[in-house]
Amino acid sequence: MTNHFRTYIYIWIIFLLTACSKDEEPVNLPPSVSIEAARDITRTSALLSGKVAPNAEGNVSKIRFRYGLTSDMTESVxxxxxxxxDVSTLLTGLHPGSTYYYRLEAGNTYSTVRxxxxxxxxxxxxxxTVSDLKMLNQGPSSITLECEILDDGGEEIxxxxxxxxxxxxxxxxxxxLGSPEEKRWKTRIGNLQLETTYYIQAYAANSIGETRSKVYQFQTGEVVVLTEAGTLHEAIGEQEKYQFTTLSIAGPLNGTDIRYLRDMMGTDIEGENTDGRLQRLNLNDASIVAGGASYDGQRFTTANTVSQGMFANCIWLQELTLPVGVTTVERNAFENCTSLSVLHFSPLLARFAPSEGCSSLTILDIPEVNPAFSSDNGILYxxxxxxxxxxPEGKKEEYFQIPSTITTIREYAFYNTRLQQIDLPSSVKEIGQEAFAFSAIKSIVLPDNISLIPHGCFQQCRQLQSLTLGASVSYLSEYCFDGCSxxxxxxIKANDFPPVCQDETFVGAEQLFEQGTLHVPYGCQSIYRNHAVWGQFRNIVEESF
Incomplete structure (x- = not known):
């Protein structure tokens, strides 16, 4: 072999050795996977999690969790x-009290690892599992409680x-109570002993066993306690409804509750008498709220308001304490409460109008802390x-002297009172409509500062014989003397000009023109005689005032 050929072979071998000295790494390596302990395990669910990490330049095209009740793990996600x-999945629909096997799989088109x-x-x-007991209302000898199933334990209740x-x-x-249709259930426990401590527990049961709520302790007493408006009938009960003569209530009251109370006080929704004999009602710790049924067939409750007719015709009611939060009492809220003698108002009362027909009422009591009103000797100022x-209508005095500090007499202030004589101080400047209507006054002198005689001021004062209008009177409204037979x-002291009259000023008192005498200041007879209205008096005489 020639040297030239040997050199050629040698170079070729070196080339081959150099080319193979470094192995090529495969580009489709499978990923690395790891599984973690299951978390958030319940009766029917569990959270599985793990990690998947690609290797080198290998890709990941599939990931899944396998699980099952056997090691075959026939289910997958x-x-x-x-x-x-990081990968995870929440398994649901599992069987309670069962062992599950699981693993994580990942791979690509070339291979899969587990x-x-x-x-x-x-x-x-x-x-x-049941909730703590919740008291819905409590009567003197009863209680209504509610409980809720928080967890049925995985079985039917x-x-x-x-x-x-x-x-x-x-x-x-x-x-x-049997199996409830809803998770909440309630019951009223009645016929309890008065002034007695009781211990109560709710219970619920399924095929596995029974569980009880925490012990609820309470004591029966005279106060009816409500936590929800419209439930007074549940707290009292139909069998005990007409047995109460005295009652105290704490909690919210709506129209449904007021209607029930009216029934207990002797009158129903139709205005007919009932067997109710409730005489003393303390609502100091109660509150009037909007909602519920109409309390009298026409009207509905407004928050913190004793509305018109709310206690009307409750003939057995003798003493009433209004809720501490009441701010408004409307006209005739207590109309024809013929037995009502004492009325206790709220410290927050800000607006008030009288009621008629309270023929026994003698005491109007208002707390000293009330910023709007005060009472003295049973009279409201x-x-x-x-x-x-x-x-108050029920006061029996026949004479009353109005305090010298008074400048205004409110509307209906002396309506239907028994007073026969009322002395007004010179400080009075204003009188409200029907202020003296239906009263028993026989004689009254209005001070000179009063310029307007309002609507119906002396209407139906059938015993009124003599009336003096001050020098400043300039206007007489409708029906001032209606029924003053x-x-x-x-x-009339006005000497500059006769007071202006409405067409209806003397309606119902036309006999005055024929039978009565009009007394006018000296030198004014002709002015009144030539007046369209005052000139109708047959007898006009001059007086020195």
Whole structure:
């Protein structure tokens, strides 16, 4: 062999050795996978998680979790392939109290790798779980309670109810309610002993067992406690409804509750008498809220308002304490409460109008802390004692001297009172409509500062014989003297010009023109005689005022 040929062979061998000295790495290596312990395990679900990491330049085209009740793991969940290395899935619809096997698989078109196989056990079914007892209302000898099934334990609820006992009793009593249609259930436990401590537990049961709520302790007493408006009938009960003569209530009251109370006080929704004999009602700890049915067939409750007719015609009611939050009392809220003698108002009362027909009412009581009103000797004034608001109908005095601080007499203030004589101080400047209507006054002198005689001011004052209008009176409204059948002498001090009259000023008092005497200042007879209205008086005489 020639040297030239040997050299050629030698070079070729070196080339081959150099080319093969470095192995090529494959480009489709399978990924690395790892599985983690299952988390958030319940009776029917579990969270599986793991990690998938590509190797070198290898890709990942499929990821899935396999699981099952055997090591064959026949169920699977495919996971979307993303750049994220952490993967997870929530298994649902599992069997309670069962062992499950699972693993993580990942790969590409060339190969698939699997994690180790792990297992977990789902939570077994148990007895139900129930909430703490919630008191809905409480009567003097009853209580209404509510409970909720928080967890049925994975089984159908077969029974619910209550256990209760009095403090001095060793034996429990049971109330069985059966299987509830909803998760919440309630019951009223009645005929309890008065002034007695009771212990109560709710229970629920399924095929596995029974569980009880925490013990609820309470004491029966005279107060009806409501937590939800419209439930007074549940707290009282139809059998005990007409047995109460005295009652205290705490909690919200709507129209449905007021209607029920009216029934207990002797009148139903149709205005007919009932067997109710409730005489004393304390609502100090109650509140009036909107909602519920109409309390009298026409009207509905408004928050913190004693509305018109709310207690009307409750003939047995003798004493009433209004809710502490009441801000408004409307006209005739207590109309024809003929037995009502004492009325206790709220410290927050800001607006008030009198009621008629309270023929026994003698005391209007308002807390000293009330910023709008005050009371003195049972009479209602504003806080500054500048306005007389309401003189109770039931007071038996025949004479009353209005305090010298008063500048205003509110509308209906002396409506239907028994007073025969009222002395008004010179400070009074304003009188409200029907302020003296239907009263028993026989004679009254209005001070000179009053310029307007309002609508119906002396309407139906059938015993009124003599009335003096001050020098500043310039206007008389409608029906001022309607029904004043005994009025004989009308004194008018105005000497500049006769007061203006409405067409209806003397409606219902036309006899005055023929039978009465109009007394006018000296030198003014001709002015009044030539007036279209005042000139109708047959007898006009001049007086020195």
């Amino acid at each position: 495919d996971i979307s392939v993303t750049e994220e290395q 994690s180790e196989t792990m297992s977990f056990e789902t939570v077994p079914n148990t007895e139900p 077969t029974a619910t109810g209550f256990y209760f006992r009095a403090e001095e009793d060793e034996q429990e009593q049971q109330i069985k 504003n806080q500054k004692m500048t306005e007389l608001v309401w003189y 005994s009025l004989q002498h009308l004194y």
